[in-house]
């Protein structure tokens with residue numbers, strides 16, 4: 001009789017993990033308070049939850065200024081617009097990340113250029129940056145993937161030498177630190193997301209941080225029809241509402257204690273995972289002084305699992321009731337959007353010849369490809385690590401069970 005749940009056996013776990021988004025009566029009270037106040041729209045009629053939150057979150061991330069908007073993709077579009085990025089400009093970014101990053105670049109008719117990642121923790125590999133720089137390169141987007149700060153020293157040195165703007169995509173990295181400095185304003189601007197799968201959330205939402213007053217004023221103007229900006233600018237309405245900011249203020253109060261709790265539980269999870277031959281977890285760069293643990297980027301070695309593919313292993317663990325595991329990022333250029341260049345907008349009067357310069361079907365990033373195809377898998381930790389340690393034991397039991405019975409899925 002089969003033991004593995006994927007073959008009809010009894011799963012290790014049937015219960016769901018810690019619920020996310022998490023809320024208490026405080027979030028409910030905050031929403032009711034705003035509803036009763038009649039001040040629902042931000043930057044209007046003396047409404048102040050957005051302004052209060054912007055100040056508090058910027059201070060927390062050690063930035064001078066913050067501008068809240070409706071999500072963590074628009075934040076990147078605004079930052080790129082503030083940098084003056086436009087049609088044909090090239091923007092460097094890691095190849096293994098969320099599609100929002102190149103989409104923000106494409107919205108400005110600029111060109112995403114994908115850079116391979118470091119095999120250790122999966123962030124952009126600074127050693128691969130310089131070769132990709134051309135006279136058209138204007139900016140680099142550094143993603144602090146899964147909350148792990150990227151090597152900001154190396155990226156900044158290259159960016160300054162080549163006069164590139166630096167945008168930190170810290171969508172996963174609320175509270176993370178690089179050499180004692182919170183991420184987000186180490187580069188020129190930093191973008192955070194408050195989408196519902198992030199460590200603090202208002203369903204949707206985002207904030208842009210900077211230490212540069214000029215960039216701040218421009219970003220604020222762009223986000224709200226140019227109001228308050230001294231010159232006419234191409235702006236839009238990207239505002240967040242007071243309801244969202246009120247919820248964020250409550251979520252924010254829990255952020256540090258939840259980061260600490262995840263970190264404590266991560267010590268136990270990583271120790272137990274380490275005991276399983278063929279599962280490896282990333283070694284942390286010692287310059288990362290705080291990792292706000294968000295997602296685990298783990299490695300699978302099929303040799304220790306009788307040659308079974310990573311994809312099959314992940315399916316088998318999922319079937320055991322561990323739905324927090326997934327197959328990892330696939331290199332962005334494999335997306336049909338890039339393979340077929342379906343992003344080209346038909347209404348661009350100038351045409352878009354600059355996209356002819358890059359053939360995404362010929363781009364190859366070997367580290368990212370190997371990780372996606374053979375070795376990397378992810379585990380969502382933002383909710384999971386807030387539960388009891390018995391939840392961690394269930395994950396270890398599920399992986400160990402799959403390993404012990406691996407011949408069933410060979």
Ligand SMILES: Cc1ncc(COP(=O)(O)O)c(C=O)c1O
Pocket residue numbers: 071072073074097098100101143169171172192193194195204205206
């Ligand atoms: C790395 C990264 N950047 C940006 C975003 C976009 O954020 P939002 O969903 O708030 O637009 C996400 C995910 O949501 C992300 O994972």
